Each structure stands twice: as C-alpha cells, then as structure tokens.
Amino acid sequence: MSTESRHLSVHIDRPVAEVYAFASDPRNLPRWAPGLGNSIVREDGAWFVETPEGRAQVTFAPRNEYGVLDHEVVTPAGETVYVPLRAIADADGCEVVFTLRRSPGMTDAEFARDAGLVTGDLARLRTVLEVGTT
Template sequence: MKPTNDNPSAQSRVVTQRVACDWRRAYALAADPARLPDWASGLSKSALVQQGDQWIARTPESGDARMRFAPPNEFGVLDHWVAPEGVAEIYMPFRVIGVAPDACELQFTLLRQPHMDDAAFARDAEWIARDLKALRDLLEA
C-alpha cells in the first residue's frame, strides 16, 4: 500500500538557480543582511535595521518582520527565520552548493504554511524563483 500525505502543510518545494560563480562568493553576498534589498524582493523593500541578533525588514506584503539568520559557516547554509507582524516565525531553509570551481547552485526550500492555499503556495514559489534569478544576475554582473 502506497503511503499518502493529505496534509497540504506538509508539502515543500525546492526552488533552484544555477550561478556562474564560486559558491563562497555567492554565500558571502547572500549571507549579508545589508544586501538583501538588492535581490530579495520578497523579504525587504529597504535597508534592514539590526536590533541585537535580529534584523527588522519592511516586507512588501506584511509590514515589518523580525528576521534572524544561521550563524556564519563553511557549509553554505543560509537558513533564516522570518516573523512578520502578527504571524508565527517561519523557517526558510536556504543553501549555496558548489557544483564546480566556478559554479554553484542556490537551493531554497519553500515549506508550505498551514494557511496557504494552492495559489498562495505557487505564488510564493514563483516569487522565490524571481528573487534567486535576481541574486544570480547580481553575482554574474
């Protein structure tokens, strides 16, 4: 008997983007909260403000959001947690993986939230794809 999972919130989607640059360079740029407005339109419209170990971002859809990031590491882990106003914190797994000396892959795992319908899940995946392409363009410029 094939197992099934009818729980929509248990769904995830990995959105990837190949980039023609060393993974360490991609990691350094993507890990810098000050650079988020340059490519992450889903997270911030303007400069982030640091408050202790968190950052405050003005999001395009839900006002201010508190953000925290995985500590600097040598593994390409860029995971972050976002807490929009009035919403529980959301975990966002994000990796930069070296695939060749001069190429890497950005991998963002979109975890479907309990309140998301199919259209919202698809819209968020498309938004992430646009942001990863913007990051690629920035890195390859």
C-alpha cells in the same frame, strides 16, 4: 502531519564562497529578495525588514563553511517562518537551493504564487552576482 515542500534552485556562475559571502550578508537582502522587504536595519543585535504588512524580524544561521543560509522570519503577526536555503558548490559555480514550504491552510494558488516570487528572487540573485546589477 507533514508539510509539502518544493525545492527551487538556480545555478550561479560564481564561486560558492563568493555567493555565500554575498547572500549571507543581511544588508544585501533588498538587492536580491525585495519580496521579503525593501529595507533592512540592525537594532539591538537583531535584523528587521519593513514589509507591506509591517515590521518583521529576520534571524540568520551563524556563518558556516557548509553553505547554510537558513533564516527565520517572525512576521508582523507573530508567526515564525523557517526558510531553508543552501549554497552548494557546483564545479566552478554554485547552485543555490531554496526550500519553499507550504504553510497550513495555504491554497494551491498561494503556494504557486510564492514559488513564482522565490524563483524571481533567485534569478535576481544570479543577475546581481553574475552581471553586477540589481
């Protein structure tokens, strides 16, 4: 059974290396993706965020030269969610592409809600990097 995906993107008027450096640093997540969690801590080599449902572990792809920002989130309920995310050079700027995947049993309304939240996070990332505000 295949999973439905939706690719959401934003153009950021900053060099890809700068976007990647910022977005790949877990400490910056609360500045641009507060839906994942509003605080992040590193304990025993692992990153954790506090979510409304409880503590979740976030594991990021190793730093790389390809713009891969993928991460896995282990929810407080123990479910692992894989999050594909890329920073792609686009002339002097950058395109950030987030692949939203529909979880089994997710309703159309829930999927649309999640798409709206991700779109907001991507817009916030653009604002933080282009304007320098949160």
